[in-house]
Amino acid sequence: MVLTRPTNTTSHLLSSGYRPVTDERTLTDLPVLGTLPAELDGSLLRIGPNPIGPYDPALDHAFAGDAMVHALRLRGGAAQSYRNRWIRTDRVARALGELPAPGPRYGLGDNVNAGLVRHAGRLLALADGGARPVHLSEGLDTLARFDFDGTLPAGFAAHPVSDPLTGELHAMAYDHRRPQLTHLTVDALGRVRRAEPITVKGTPMVHAFSLTSRHAIVYDLPVTFDPRAAADGSRVPYTWDDNHGARLGLIPRDGRDADVLWIEIDPCFVFHPVNAYEQGPLTVIDVIRHERVFDRDPLHPSESAPTLWRWTVDRSAATVEERELDGRIQEFPRIDDRFTGTPHRYAFTVGLRPGQGAALAGPELLRHDLVAGRTDVHELGPGREAGEAVFVPRGTHATEGDGWLLSLVHDLRTDLTELIVVDTSTFTGAPVAVVPLGVRVPHGFHTLWSPEQ
Template sequence: MSHEPSLAVTAANVRMFAPDGTPPPDAPDWIRHFDHPYLHGAFAPTDIEYEAEDLEVEGEIPADLCGAYVMNGPSQRFEPVNEKYHYYDGDAQLRAIYFRDGKATFKQKYLHNGAFIVEDKAGKAIWPGLAGPYDFRLPGSPIKDVSNTDVIFYNGKILSLWYMAGDPYQVDPLTLETVGRETLGGNLSHSVSAHSKTDPFSKQMFFFNYQDEPPYMSYGMANADGTLNFDIDIDLAGPRSPHDMGLTENYAILHDLPFYHDVDLLKKFGRRVMGFHRDQPARFGLIDRFGRSDKVQWFEAEPCYILHIANSWEEGDWVHMVGCRQEDPMPVKDPADHHLASMMSYRRRTHILYRWSFNTKTGAVSEGPMDDRNTEFPTVNTNFVGRKTRYSYNQVIPIPHEGSLEGRCQTFNAMVRYDLETGETQRYDYGDGVYGSEAPVAPAHGATTASDEGRAYPVTFITDTNDWSSYCLIFDADDITKPIAKVKIPRRISIGFHTTWIDGADIWAA
C-alpha cells in the first residue's frame, strides 16, 4: 500500500522527537511504527476524551478573568492511509479551559464532523492527508476535511474551521459536543476558510472561501442571529491559497498572494504543488465589509506570502494591516529530514512582523518591517479586533539547530509582546523542551473602552517534554515577563493550532 517507505524508529532518528528518544508514554501504540516528528514528542496524539474540575493552581486566577480559552488542533486517531502523515493532518481535537470565580475546569473532546464519523464506524483511516495522493473517488473531499485549523465563537456556538476551506461545524461551548454543520439558516452553499472573523461589537461573522474552480474566491457576512446576509463572488485570475483576511470597521481586506498551487498538476498527480511567483505582486483587496457594494479596490505590494494577521484598522483615508510576512515562502530542504524533507522544509519558513498601509483616496501603498525576529500566531485583545490596537502578542519560532526538535518542526519557545507604537518589546521564554501555544488575549471583565486594552490576560497552553506535563499560563497583558498563574492540566496536551477566547457572559448565557 505504501507509496514511500517509512523509516524504522531508531534511537538516532528519534532523538529530535523527545529528550530520551521515546514517544510520550500516553501516545497510541501505532505511532511507534512511524519515524515522524509530527507523531512523536510534543506533537504525539492524545486520544483520550475527558474533563476535570477544580484544577490545581500555582498563583491566583484573577477574579475578573471569566470565560473559556479554546484550542483546536490535530490528534490523529488511526494509522494514516498509505503510511503518509502531514503536520496539518490529524483529527480535530478541541481543548478548553474554563475560568470562573477564581477556579478552572478543563475539557478535551474530538470534533465529530462528517469524515470523523465515517472513519469511526470503519475503525480505520479512509481519506488520505495532505501528503496525498488525493483520491477524487472519495465522497466530500479527495483528502480528509479535518476541520482542525481554527476555532471562533459565533451565534452562541463554537465553530471549527479548516484552512483548506471545508465544512464549518458547530460545537456546544459548554460541553464541547458536536452539534452539526453550520449552514447559516440553510443558505450556505459552499465551504468556509479558517480565519473568518466575528466582530466583537456587532457579533456578525465575516468569512471568505476559496476553491479551484470559478469563482475562485467569495466573501460574505452572516448576521448575529445565524442567518446569511450576503455572499459575493470575488474576481481573481485563477486559484489562490489565501490563509487569512483583515477586518476593519468599514472594510474587509482580501488576499491575492503570488504563492499558489498548480491545478493541472493536482489533477494529474494528485498532489498540491505550491509555487512562488516572484514576478507577481502581492495584492490586497478592500471591499465594503457590509456588502453595500461588491466593488473591490485592489492595492499592489511587494511579493510575499502571509499566514496570519494580527489586526487591521482605519485612520482617516488610511487602512493599516499588521501581520507576519514571509518574504520567501519556498522551502529550503535539509538532507537530515530524509523522506519528510518537503513537509519539514515548509515548516522552517521565516516570518517577521510587518505593516501594510493603503490609502483609499489616492491608492498609495506604504509597507515595511516592524521587527526582524521570527514570530507568528499574533494575537490582540479580542475586544478590539478591527479597531486600532497598540499591542500584539506573538509566538517566537526558534532558529533550527542540529539534532533539536525546536525550529526544525516550528515549535514556539517564547512569547513576545510588541508595542506597535514605540517598537518596544517584552519577552517570556518557556524553557528548554517546553513549548507554548497561540495565546488569545482575554479582556478583563468590564474592560470595553479603548483605554482598557491593557486590562487583559494572555493565556497559553504549555507542553513540557521533560516530564510530559501540560499546564495553562496566565499573564498580565501589561507585563508578560512572568506569569501570574499556572494551572495544571491533568494530562499532556499535544501541540495544537489556533485558539479563541469566549467571554463568560456569552458562554454561560449560551
C-alpha cells in the first residue's frame, strides 16, 4: 500500500535516514555480501515512529509518529525476507480505511511505537504512557490489543525487562492520571502474577527501569505530565519540570510500596539504562544519562549530550556515588542479555554525532569493556549511520560478549538501508556480512532479535 504526503525540508527529521516511508513492502531472497553465520536463525525486528499523515517536525513531537515494525528473516546463512507494516491503531486504521486493532484501549493512546518484546510465545509492540501492548503475528499483522489474558489491571510499559533466570517479565507502568507507578510481574506463561503500586511525586515519565537479582530500580526524574501541552493537543505531553527533583527508588522484587528506598540524585533524565546488579551492600546501576530533555526543545530529546554513567548505591547508608564512565555522546545501550540483572563486563552503544537533534542513529558502534576500562570503536564510514544494535551470542555456552552485533545502517549516498553483522572477535574490522535491503528503513527506536521459536 502506498500513500502520498506533503513534504517539508525544514528539518533533518524529514531528510536522509529520518524521513518516513510511505509504503508497506514484502521482499524475498535478499542478497548477502560476505557470509551470514548459520547460527543466526531468527528475525531482526525494528520498531519506531513513521507518520502516516501530514507531519511537521517543527510542530509535532519526535516520539509521536505512527508505529511501524520492520522484520528481516535470517536462516541457514540466507536472508529470506524483509517486510514492514504499520500497526493498526485507531489513527492508522482510519488512514488506511481498515478496521483497527480489537480490544480495549488504555492510557493516552494506542500508538505502540516505542518497543518490542517476545514473551510466552507472543510478539508484543509497546508504548509509553500506559498504553496496552498490541499482539503481532509473525508476519507483522496486527492481531489485538493485549491484556495478558485478562490479568493486566490497567496499562503497561515501553521497556519491560526479561529475567533470563526465572523467565518472568517485569515492567514499570505509569499513568498520567495517577501519582503512582505499578511494578508488574508477568509469569513465564504470560499472566500478570503481581501488580504493586508505587507512590511517586506528581506524574513523571518513567520510560524505563532496571532490574537486579534482588531489586527493581525506579527512575523518578524531572520529566512530568504537562496539562498545558495536553490541552494544546500534544500526543506526548511531557516536559521538563525543575520543581520535581530526581531520585532513585529501590524496591525489593516482591516488596511493597512502603519498602522502597528513595535516594536523591542530581537532576537528569534516563531513557535507557544499561544494566544493574548487586555487589554485597551496593547496587551498581549503569545508564545513559541526559543532562536535560524536553525543556528548551519540548519536541525532541536533543538539548544535551547523553553519556555513559554509573550510579553506585550504598543501600545501608542510603547514599549514591555518581560517576561518568565514558564522555562520548552515545545512546541505545545493549548488553549480552544473558547477564541481565547480574554483573556485566561489556556494553554496546551507538556513538552519536554532536548537534544531530534526533539522536536515533550515529556514525559508529561502541563496545565498552567496563572491567578493562577500554572502549573499542566500529566505524561505519562516511555518510553511514547505525541505529540500535542487538547482540546475539555465538552459542548457549559462549562467554559474555562473544558473538555478533547486528544493526540496520542507512547509507546517505544511496538512501538505502543495509543489515550489518559484526563479529565481536574482530569488532573494529569489517562486518562479516552485509545484507542490502534495497529499501530504506527509517531510523527508529528499538531492535529485537527473535530466535526461531
